[in-house]
Amino acid sequence: MYDPTVARLTYRALLGRRRALILFALPALLIVIAIAVRALVGADDQTASDVLGGFGLATMVPIIGVIAGTGAIGPEIDDGSVIYLLAKPVKRPTIIVTKLFVAIGVTMAFSALPTLVAGLILNGNGQGIAVAYTIGALVASLAYAALFLLLGTVTRHAVVFGLIYALVWEALFGSLVSGARTLSVQQWALAIAQKTARGDIVTSDVSLPVAVVLLVVVTLATTWYAGQKLRALKLAGEE
Template identity: 80%
Template sequence: MYDPTVARLTYRALLGRRRAAILFVLPALLLVIAAAVRMFAGADDQVAANVLGGFAIATMVPLIGVIAGTGAIGPEIDDGSIVYLLAKPVKRPTIIFTKLIVAIAVTMVFSALPTLLAGLILNGNGQQIAVAYTIAALVASIAYSSLFLLLGTVSRHAVVIGLVYALVWEALFGSLVPGARTLSVQQWSLAVAEKVAGQGMVTSDVGLPLATILLAAVTVAATWYAGQKLRALKLAGEE
């Protein structure tokens, strides 16, 4: 189910000079914010939770997920170069699974690791805040990568749609409309983190059992459907 050649090509595409520069911007900004907040406000648990929840989980993780998830396959479909990959003796679900693993790995590295470092800077992991939000970033990375990889296979406007979801649905509606929070990857990931952090430091509107089911269901369903869409692509000469 995992092809090293596909993985190598996908890593090369995602970590090219232009895309890698974009991937570094948000983590760097988070670390700068964390350092500034620690300098001016000191080690405050609630402030640390607010920074990590408000910027890292609500903004940085989904945006990096958009870049990695859509970038893992979208550009190849858009410019037609995907046909060279499909012509190789590699099963199409294997291509999707491999690209998903790469997208997840990239999203985790560029979101979870900076979240942990920022948490340590902010309050030295007091109340387990740094670890809790890092777990939230790791869990969210999986779901976002699968969702945005699917978008990359079904739409030429995957980046725009992904940005609308991340910035409008997750960040805006997810924070203002209670009912929308149930359908938010952000809230699902926070439900997992809530069990790790000190009381009241991380909160979610979704219970852990439901959040776990939804995270697994979305990841599996999105990956399966992306595989089906790629299978439906026809090469020249195919019936």
């Protein structure tokens, strides 16, 4: 269920275009913010949690997920070049799974590692906050990559819808409407981060069992459906 050629082409598409500038810019911004906050406030656990949760997990991780998830397949569908890929002797579910692995890898690399570095700068991993949010970023990367990869297969406006979900649903409704938090990838990731951190600074409105189940279900369901949508694409001459 993994094709090295498809993976290489996908990595090249993600890291060789203008979207790569955003992939590098957001983590760099988080590091700059962490340095500035540490210089102004000093090592404070609550401040570290606010920065890592408010900008890192709530903004940076989903936006990187949008770029990586939709960029893994969306441009190929938009410009029609996906037809050449589908004409290869590679099963379509294999294509989707391979692209998902690439999207997850890129999302993790550009979100989890900067989160860890920023956390160490902010408070030296006091109360395990840096590691907790890093684990949260890793977990969130799975669901975001799968969710936005699906968007890339079903609509030409995947980036727009992805940003609406990331910035409106996750950041706005997820923080203001209690019922919406249950359906928030951010809250699922926080539930796992909360289990890892010491003390009660990292909190989630979703219980750990519910978070784990929803993460698994959403990741698997969106991946399966993306495979079905790709399978439904017809090549010229196909019945």
